[in-house]
Amino acid sequence: MAIAAAPFRFTTLTSTATSRHYLCSSQRLFPSFSFRRPSSHLIVPKCETGKNADDNNRHLSNxxxxxxxxxxxxxxxxxxxxxxxxxxxxxxxxxxxxxxxxxxxxxxTKGKTECCQPTAYRSPFGLQKKGNKGTAFDAKEEQVEDAGNFQDSPFLNAVVKVYCTHTAPDYSLPWQKQRQFTSTGSAFMIGDGKLLTNAHCVEHDTQVKVKRRGDDTKYVAKVLARGVECDMALLSVESKEFWEGAEPLRxxxxxxxxxxxxxxxxxxxxxxxxxxxxxxxxxxxxxxxxxxxxxxxxxxxxxxxxxxxxxxxxxxxxxxxxxxxxxxxxxxxxxxxxxxxxxxxxxxxxxxxxxGKYTGFPSLGVLLQKLENPALRECLKVPSNEGVLVRRVEPTSDASNVLKMGDVIVSFDDIRIGCEGTVPFRSSERIAFRYLISQKFSGDVAELGIVRAGEFTKVKAVLNTRVHLVPYHIEGGQPSYLIVAGLVFTPLSEPLIEEECEDHIGLKLLTKARYSLARFRGEQIVILSQVLANEVNIGYEDMSNEQVLKLNGTHIKNIHHLAHLVDSCKDKYLVFEFEDNYLVVLEREAAISASASILKDYGIPSQRSSDLSEPYIDIGGVNCPGEQHEFGDSPVSNSEFGFDGILWV
Structure with missing residues (x-):
């Protein structure tokens, strides 16, 4: 999870350095830094239970x-x-x-969200699963019998306590995991044997248990879906005993x-x-x-x-x-x-x-600027006080096929966009333009009204989930890694940056992480995280957190591509090219021979993560000479309008 030092979203953060966003969870406390992403000016404190109980107890009394x-x-x-x-x-x-x-x-989702039934939850768009027993309760009186007797309100019994055991990956030593710890949170019943809670409550879970109000029995729960962006998780409990007499919430x-x-x-x-x-x-x-x-x-x-x-x-x-x-x-x-x-x-x-799974909220993939200034609108030939200027388009988004830098987006699905990047919301309110995009699903098509060189036209773009060059969360929970003669390679990610501390990552690599865009889907920044000292890598043992750009002259697209290049190499030497033209040369046969002893000496179970054992499929992309990425002039994030009037949507 990333942390932004410059407060872009919450205006209260602009006036104080002590402001913080906290996730009351079981993760570490991370320091802020000037290159932190603006959409995530956040800190996650340690949990007060499990292995961190002693540390937290010191603060409890205060x-x-x-x-x-x-x-x-x-x-x-x-x-x-x-x-x-x-x-x-x-x-x-x-x-x-x-x-x-x-x-x-x-x-x-605009409008009304449908109510749940006792043994079935209704999807807000009309989809419904039927349960085995119980009848729908539509009357409000069945939920609240007596406002004065709140303690006996039936809906309180639908709220349960969550006990989770977490085992987070060790991103610095990606072949292993950290010591487990425990935490507690809350959840509530929505019927059909399912519960809702926050994604951060069950992050990196190895065991989840739930307990009903007034009960002393804990029941094992399974995580069905975890939505990181919206911080939601769907749980299921198979025990029939747990659901006896339960009334899901509406x-x-x-x-x-x-x-x-x-x-x-x-x-x-x-x-x-x-x-x-x-x-x-x-x-x-x-x-x-x-x-x-x-x-x-x-x-x-x-x-x-x-x-x-x-x-x-x-x-x-x-x-x-x-x-x-x-x-x-x-x-x-x-x-x-x-x-x-x-x-x-x-x-x-x-x-x-x-x-059948969580796919995520879509993104348009454009960087926008407000058009509040009359001279700016006149220069762009925008006839009215509306629209936002396209400053940049993500290469991986479908919008890159229909939008250009300098276009002015004036409508989204025929809803007019104001010059401040807002749209009408309910009766007398306005809300950020991004709200309309969040109502769509991945794969949906949006119709954009644009002004280009003074001419109005309409274009259509497919909305897909955003591609992050440096991901906030690792899919599957365990990071990929490759060890070649003691050289440990792994993709750069926000959790790795947080774990290594930014001072050890280096300013140039941090700049790429914060400001660069993925040029094609599947692209990664691959780094040499550390060197496990051995005779075969003498002289390289002090290297750490350096981006590897090429192997034997071929540009590296991602960690899987690097593993494929190593495996298919027939040359006498393995020549790794890093930033600033730094070279690491290894004799290929000697590197292969030393691998087994290095793994044994350091207690590492495998030379590579399991995902890299799968056959490599070329993801395409371009092999660019020279600098790998073009830097933008603003942090790459899903942030709301910031100090310089920008918005990634």
Whole structure:
């Protein structure tokens, strides 16, 4: 997961260096750096359970009073008078503190989302699975029998506690994994034997268990789908005993400003269920900390703490209007929590229903600039106060076939785009243009109205998931690697940068990671991460984190291509060319002979990761002479408009 030092999305971050986005999960605490991606100005703190319990316990005593103040106003307790409520609210506001947290494991559809049934969840686009028993409950009274007896509300029993054991990859030593640790979070029933929670609650999971309210039995759960971008995960529990008497939650409409909201979950500070209340403060495109993406989000002022992640947020009718997932904390702000709205949740579920797996949110793949300045619009021959300027197009996107630098996009599916990059939203609101793209699915076609050299025309582009040259997350969980005579090669990724620390990566490599675009699908930046000292590689043992560009004169496309070149080489020498014309030459026969002893000396089970044992398929692409990548003038991300008025969509 990436971290951006320059705050591009949240305006509150521009005025303070102490602002942070937190995922309350079981990952490490990462420092910020000036080349961090703008869409992910995030920090993930350690979990308070498992192997990190001792470290976290040192902080618990200092934070306990603050958490207890927030929880006291929202736990299951008798109704209070207005005066008592106001006094408690003021007390909570005084106790709010700094630093943005995304509640982690202990830690993006217009209109109405359809309701769930007891034994079946309905896809928001009308798809429905039938269950074996139970009947649909449509009346709000069946969800909330008595507003005054909140503790006995049936929907509370649909919220469960999640226990996860994580085993994360060791990106510096890619043939092994790190020591396991545990964490807790929240989830809720949606029927058909399925639960919803946050993706960060079950990241790198080796075992997931869930426990119902008032029960002392933990049941094994299986992760069916994990949506990193939207921070959602779908779980299943096969045990029939777990589902006895269960009433899945109903999804409600997107709320309005100042609508009451109740967050339910199992946060830090106790083992029983916790309830916190607040109102909807804002609805806009928001940075998602875990996915380093921008999707629709609901900002609320109810307390969200570590462990609340994956828990539902309810409206006054007992309908689920979103999923708690992160909070923003700073010395200058108070009570800013975030909920994933049902529009994003329904997109995730419908994606899974359509494809049998999560495929992701699509991207247009263009870098845009606002057109607020009248002289700029006149120069570009834009007749009205609308549109955004295309500054750059990603080579891997379908938009590169129909859009050019200098085009002005004035409409998306006949919806007019304002000069600030916003479109109409509901009755009297406007929202970021990216919201329209997030409503599409991978493979959908969008019709763009553009102004080119003063002429208006319409073009069509296929929307696909974005290709990241340096990925935020590793598909499959384990990184690829190749060891040649003790030289360890691996693709550059954000987790590797975070684990190695940016000071060890080097400024030039960091610049490529932050500012370069993939020229074709499947392209990777392959680096020599370290050299395992041996007689065969004498003189090279101090090399680390250097990009390899060629092998025997052939440009390297990705790690699999490098393995193929090594295997098919018949020359006497293996000549690796790195940045700044640095050469590493190995005698091929000697390198092959030394491999077995090197693996034995360092306790490495295999010379390469299992994915590199598959036959290599040429992915195409171009072999460019000279510099491998052209640098852009802005960080590559899904960030909202930033300081210089740019937007990747």
């Amino acid at each position: 934070r306990k009073r603050r958490f207890s103040k927030k929880q006291s106003s929202s736990s299951l307790s008798p109704r209070k008078s207005n005066a008592e409520k106001e006094a408690t609210a003021q007390k909570c506001r005084r106790s709010s503190k700094d630093d943005l947290h995304v509640s982690r494991a202990d830690q993006r 999804f409600g409409r997107l709320p309005r400003l100042q609508d009451p909201v109740t967050v339910v979950g199992y946060p830090l500070g106790g083992d029983t269920i916790s309830v916190t209340k607040g109102v909807v403060s804002r609805i806009e495109v928001t940075s998602y900390a875990h996915g380093s993406s921008d999707l629709l989000g609901i900002q609320i002022d109810a307390a969200i703490n570590p462990g609340n992640s994956g828990g539902p947020a309810f409206n006054d009718q007992g309908e689920c209007i979103g999923v708690a997932f992160q909070v923003f904390r700073s010395d200058e702000v108070e009570n800013i929590g975030y909920v994933i709205p049902t529009t994003v949740v329904s997109h995730f579920l419908d994606d899974y229903e359509r494809n």
